[in-house]
Amino acid sequence: MEAKRLLCFTMAALMAVANGQESVKPLVKIVKGKKLCDKGWECKGWSQFCCNQTISDYFQTYQFENLFAKRNTPVAHAVGFWDYHSFITAAAQYQPHGFGTTGGKLQSMKELAAFLGHVGSKTSCGYGVATGGPLAWGLCYNKEMSPSKLYCDDYYKYTYPCTPGVSYHGRGALPIYWNYNYGETGDALKVDLLNHPEYIEDNATLAFQAAIWRWMTPVKKHQPSAHDVFVGNWKPTKNDTLAKRVPGFGATMNVLYGDQVCGQGDVDAMNNIISHYLYYLDLMGVGREEAGPHEVLTCEEQKPFTVPPPSASSSSS
Secondary structure, eight states: OOHHHHHHHHHHHHHHHTTTTTTTOOOEETTTEEEEEEGGSSSSBBGGGGGOOHHHHEEEEEHHHHTTTTTSSSSSSSTTTOOOHHHHHHHTTTTTTTTTTTTSSHHHHHHHHHHHHHHHHHSOOOTTTTTTTTGHHHHHHHOOOSOSSSOOOOOGTTOOOTTTTOOOBBBBBTOOSSHHHHHOOOHHTSSSSTTTTTHHHHOOHHHHHHHHHHHHHHHTTTTTTHHHHHTTTOOOOOHHHHHHHSSSSSHHHHHHHHTTTSSOOOOOOHHHHHHHHHHHHHHSSSSSGGGOOOHHHTTTTTTOOOOGGGGGTOOOO
């Protein structure tokens, strides 16, 4: 049933994009003095965020192609999988909640570049002398190619028990690892990923949807989401300030990866993600000068929000 619903939603979105209906005049109503809008398939559900420009207003197919220019070359590992329609269809479910629709056009474009910067860095097969440069190879993968283990953590056997013979290796746009992460993501998306993690590598819309959900959702209670720390919804506490955690792109890495990337100084793992973000800002016409000062852009001195469990040390959450 879920697959059928997703297919219907996808087809409606594809028809809208194909027919040039990206820019839709929103329906507007005032509720308790607050302006709310509904913008059809891309931003549906009476939200203040739907009154702003939506993603297809400022980010179109040719820009997606520019950012991920090498993803369909013969040597890429997920040829024909990732496309703009899948992304925009997945994003439509989160735009009413502020994904890519928070603030003005500049802020929205920066958030999109930030999110896709993470995606590009985590799915890249680029290297130093790769054709087009190492940053042109985002979305080369949709899964871990040679997993060394099943990523089954028995600690979660009562909440997210591993399905016998199933591997929970990395899959997706922000790769999911471990049974507990597949279980939690599946619960949120109402898809049985615990028994069928392969759904993520079979459906690009679902893969993007899982990644956007992770971006929009705190990893733990009483913590901000990557979206919150980027768009300014999060106000640091005194403890955050002492830990040198400040709003901005650096904090998105802290939320998503913790001490795998942050608080380690000037390391390659961090710099690779930052490089993709800056590259995408340039390609989208925003310019890397809008990324902000060094302490906002990096997390090299930030203490992690949390230290992930030992089993997650080789994965993305």
